Amino acid sequence: MKTNKLIATIILSLAFLSGYAQKDKIRQATKEYENFAYLKTTEILLEVANKGYTSVDILQKLGNSFYFTNKMEDAAKWYAALMAMNETVDAEYYFRYAQALKSVENYTESDKWMKKFLELKKDDLRGRAFLSKVDYLSKIEAASRDIEIKNLDINSNQSDFGTAQFNTKIIFASSRGGGKKYKWNEQPFLDLFSAEKQEDGTYSNVKEFGGDINTKYHESTVSFTPKEDVMYFTRNNYFKGKFKKDDNNTNRLKIYKATKESDNTWGPIESIHFNSDDYSVAHPSVNINGTKLYFASDMPGTYGNSDIFVADIKPDGSLGEPINLGSSINTEAQETFPFINEVGDLYFSSNGFAGLGGLDIFVIRDFEKKFENKLPLVIENLAKPINGPKDDFGYYENLTTKEGFFTSNRDGGKGDDDIYTFNLPQCTQTLKGVVKDEYTKALLPGATVNLLTENGKPISQVTVGNDAAFSFEVACNQEFLVRASKDTYMPDEVRVTTPNKKQELQLELSLKPDELKIQEGTDLAKTLNIPIIYFDFDKHNIRYDAEVELQKVLAVMNKYPTMTIDIRSHTDCRAKAAYNLMLSENRAKSTRQYLIKKGIAPNRLTAKGYGESQLVNDCGCEPTNESNCTEAKHQLNRRSEFIIVKM
Template identity: 55%
Template sequence: MKNIKHIIAVVFTFIIGLINAQDINIEKISKNYDYLAYVTTSEILLKVAEKGYESSELFQKLGNSFYFNNKMEDAVKWYEKLMNLEHQNPLDPEYYFRYAQALKGIEDYKKSDKWMKKFKEANPLDFRSIAFDENKDYLSRIEERSYKNVIIKNLEINSKLSDFGTTPYSDQIIFASSRGKSGMIYKWNNQPYLDLYSATKQDDGAYGLVEKFDDKINTKFHESSVTFTPNAKFIYFTRNNYFKKRYRKDDKDFNRLQLFRAELGENGTWGNISRIHFNNDSYSVAHPTINADGSKLYFASDMPGSIGMSDIYVVYINEDGTLGTPENLGVNINTEGVESFPFINKKGDLYFSSTGYPGLGGLDIYVIKDFEQLRNKKTNTYNIINIGKPFNSFSDDFAYYENLKKHTGFFSSNREGGKGDDDIYSFTIGDCKQELAGIVKDFKTQDLLVNATVTLFDALGNVIETKKTGADASFSFQADCNDVYLIRAEKEDYSTDEKRIEAINSIDNLNLKLLLKRDKQKVKLGDDLAKTLDIPIIYFDLDKSNIRPDAALELQKIIQVMKEHPEMNIEVRSHTDSRANDAYNDALSERRNKATIKYLVAIGKIKASRLRGKGYGEKRLVNRCSNGVKCTEAEHQKNRRSEFIVF
C-alpha cells in the first residue's frame, strides 16, 4: 500500500479530516487534494476529465493522485497528457522525474530514461540527475548484482490490507498492519489506522498467532517501524504526533510523524512512554534502527536542513539512554528524492530505500557496505549499491532486515502477486562461494607475468589472502557472495593494477584480467624515450614554436631521465602531419625541434653536446595519411609526434 507508506516515507503527514467535495469544479476540490485524500479526489477529477476538460492543473492532480497511490499505469496516462500540454505552461521539472518513475512502474525503462535525461537537462545539479548520469548502464549493473541463490516467501501472516516493517523480538517479529477491524478509518485509503502487531515463530519455522503488540504503545492513530536496544530494555517506535491524548498539527494543519521511546517494566510490560527531544510539530521523524553496540540510532526525517523529501539521519545514544543532536548523513547519501527506512546490520552495513538513485522503479533497496567503519575513517564518498533482484522490483521495496549469521531476513513490498497492498516477505540466501579468478599480464606486450603477487582485500582494505602467479600467470580466490572485494596485482619493476568487485550475488565465476605497466624498463641505443615514458605529442600553439605549459610538463620527464643517466644522449625528432604544403611543414617542424632542444638546455640545464635534432616535416608518416588522402583527425594525430631517440 504505497499510499500509507509513501506518506510515512516521503511526505510524513497523516490527515484526519476529509472535506466533502460535491462540486466537480477543480477550484472546489483543491483543498481536498492538498489534504492528500487522494482516493476521493481522483474520482472527482476523473469525472472532470471524462467531460473533456483539459488543463495542466487537472492533469497534474490526476497524475499525482495515481502516482502517490501506486497506480502507475493510470499515472503514466495522465502525466503523458500533462507532458503534451507542456508547450502551454512551463512545468516544474519534478514532473519529469515523477513521469520517469511512473514509467518504471510499468517497466518502460527506455522511455523512463528519456524523461530522466530531460529532468537532468532541467536540473543538472540535482543529486538524482548526477546519479543517473553516472549510472547510464544501471539496468545491466542491477542484473549483474542480482541474486541467483535466494528464496523469498510471502509470509502467511499477510492480510488483504497493508503489512510492512519487520523487527525480530525474542521468538516473535513485530510489524505494522492496518488489519484492525474497528476504530477510525484513515481517509487516504479508507483503511483502518496502522497498529503494531506481533507474530510468533512456530515449530515449522512459519509465523502465526498474530496479535496486537501492546495496548499502551498502540493508539487510535498510526504506529509503525520499531527498533530495540541491544539489551531489549527500550523500544523506539514511530507514531503520529499524538501524546497524552493530545493530537498536534503543524501550521498547514498536517499531523506529522514522531519518534517515541518506551521502557520495559519488571512485569514484562511496556511503559514510561516519552517523546524524543528533537520531535517537532512542523516536521516528521520516523523509522528508527539501532546499531549493534547500541551507540547510534538512525532514522528518516524531513527536518530543516534536509536535502530531499526525506533524508537519513544519525544520532548518538548517550550512556543514560538519552539522545544527542541529530546529524544528516549528507549529500553523499541523501538526494532530493526519498531516502527512508534505514537498517544497520551487525557488521555496520547501512541499508535504506530510495527513489533518488537509478533503480527498477518506486523505492528500491540500496546498501553501503561497511558504512560505520568507513564513516569512522572520515570517508567522504560511499559506494551505494542497488541490491538487485529479487529484493527489488518495479514496485516499492523497503524495510529491509537481515540476520547475517543465519543468512535470512525480511523486507516489504507492494509488488504484484502479493496478498494485499504492502506485504512482508521473508528471504533465505543459500550458501554461495564466488571464485575470483583471473590472469596477470604485461600491459604493453600482453606477456604472461609469472611470480606476480596477487592480494585479495575486503572492502575496508584488510588483507584476506595473498598468492603468487604460477607458470600460466593465473590466480584464483574463493570468496563469499554478497560482498565487496579488491584484488591487487604487483610485480617488481611494474606499477600495480587493481579491480574492485562490487556486491557479488552470483555463483558465476569471474574471469579478471590485471594488466601491469612496466615501471622500470631497460633503455638501449635506438629506443624512443617518448614511448618508454608514455609521452604524448609535444603540443605547440597554431603556427607557434614556443613551449606550452602542458608540453613543458612532458619535457621535464626527459630532463629527469637525462640527469639520472649522464651518459645518455638524445636525438630529438619532430614530425608533422601531411596537411599544409611540404615546405611549410619542414620549416614548422624545424622551428619546433629547435625550441624543444633550447628548452632542454636552458631550463633543464642539459649540456648541448648531449643533444641533437632535426625537423622532418611530413617525410616520415606512420600511416596512410599522405597528401590528398582523406583521414580522420585521430589518424592525422599519430603523425604529429615527437621522438626522443637514445644515441
C-alpha cells in the same frame, strides 16, 4: 491498502605501478654477467630525486612505488612534491595522495585533495552519487536476482507490515487486533505484535507486544538499541491520554522511546524532543553501534513530501538535533522507512527515483562511512523480485541469520499489506585472469597476485603456476584492487567493482619489465626513457630540465664504474649542415663536460656531434620533403644518445 494511506507515511527521499617488486639482492657485480647487466629503474629515480632533481614523471613513479607497497609516509612525501609542482596530473593521483595522507592521520589535508579529486572525476563512483535515469528498466532487470521470496504464515487478511527482530522474535505492526477502527479504511488501528521463531525457521505464535506500548490509536515500526534495552517506535500523536491535531485538523505521527524495566516490561514511555504537533516523525532505525537514529519526517526544510533524517544518540541516551541526509537521497517525492544494517548500508523506500512502480526499495552501500566522510553516495534499486509494480517498503535484514524481510501490497497476498521473507543470497563473483609480459605477451609463471580492498588492505594472495592463471572468490557489490608483481617487473593493478549478480569476471594483468638488459651497444636514452636533452636556442649550456635527465645517466655510470659511453648529439636539417654539425658538436661536448664535473672520469666518456647526418625518418633536407614533415617528426631527429661502448 496502500501504506501511505494507512499510516500517513512520512518518507525520505534519500599503473604504471611504480611500486616495484623488491628483489632479495640487487645484482651488483658486472663480472657475474659477463658482457651485460640489469638496471632497476626505481632505485635510479630515487637516487636522482634525493639529489633534488625532479620532474612530474619521476615524482609520479616514486609516489606510486611507495603507495602500492603500502609505505604511505614515503608515498605522501613524493606525492606532496608532485602536487607542489602545480602541473596537470591525472585525477587518480589526487585520490592516491588523499589516501596516503589519511593513512598518516593528516585528515584535513586528505579532505582537501579528495575535493580536488571530486572536481575532476564527477563520473567516478568514488566521486559522486550516481543514479542513471537512462534505460533504468533494463538496468533494474540486469540487477534482478534469483531469490525465492515467501509470504509469512503469520500474515492476516488485513494489514501486516514493518519488521524488526528482537531476541528470537520478529516484531511487526498489524491491524488484526480489533478495537477502535480507523475511519480511512474501516480497519482497526495498528498495534505491535510479536511472532516466535521456530526450529525450522518459520514464525508463529503471534501475540501482542509490549504491554502498555499499544494504545487505541496507531503503533508501528519499531527499532531496538544493540542491548535491546531501549526501543523506539512510531505512534499517532497520542500521549498521556491526549490526542492532538495540527492546524489542519490532522493527527500527526511521532516517535516514542521506551526503556526496559528490571522485570522485562517496557516503560516509561517518552516523546523524543523533536516531535511536533505540526509535522510527522516516524519509522525509526537504530544503527549497530547504538549511536545513530534514522527516521522519516516532513518537518520544515524537507525537499519533498517526506525526507530521511538522522540524529545522534548520545552516551546518556539523549538525542541530538535531526540532520537531513540531503538532496542526493531526498527528492521532491516520498522517501521513507529507513533501515540501517550491521555494516552501515542504508535501505529506504521511495517513489522519487526511477523504479518499477509505487514505492521501490533502494540501498546505499556503506552509507554511514561515506556520509561521515562526505564521500559520494550511490543509490541502487534492489530490483526484482523484491521490488515490483506495487508498494514495496519496510526492508529489514539480519546478516548473521541471513534472513531478510520486506512488506508489499503486491497481488497474491493474504491482506492489504503482507510481510515477505527471503534468505539473503550468498552472492559471490569469480575474478579470474592471467599475468603476462606487456611487450612480449608471454605468460609470467611465478608472479604474485594480491587481492585487496578498495583502500588497499590485503585480503588474499596467490603465486601463479605455469599457466600464469589466478582466481579469487569475492563478494558482490564491492570494490576491489587486484595487483600483480614479479621480480624484475613493475607491478600492474586494476580496480574492479563487482556487480550484484553472480558471474565470472575475466582480467588480464600486464607487467612491464623493471630490470632492462644493458650491454655494449645499448642506448641509455632509450633504456631510461630520456627525452631530448633540450638546449636553449643557439646555445649549448645545460638547462635544468636536461640536468634532471642527465642525473639518470650519472646514476648508472656510478653504479657501473667500468662502463664507458659515447655521447652522440643529433639535429634536424632545418638549418645549414655546417651550422647543425657545429651546434651538435658543442652540445655533445657540453653534456660530456657536465658529467665530468659530476665526478665521471674523462676517459669513460667520448662525445661527438653528428648534425643532420643521421636522420631517423624521411624528413630529409630536400625542400620537396618539407611538406610531409610535422614538428613532431622533426623532433625525433633532434635527439641525444648515450651508447654503452664498454661494460
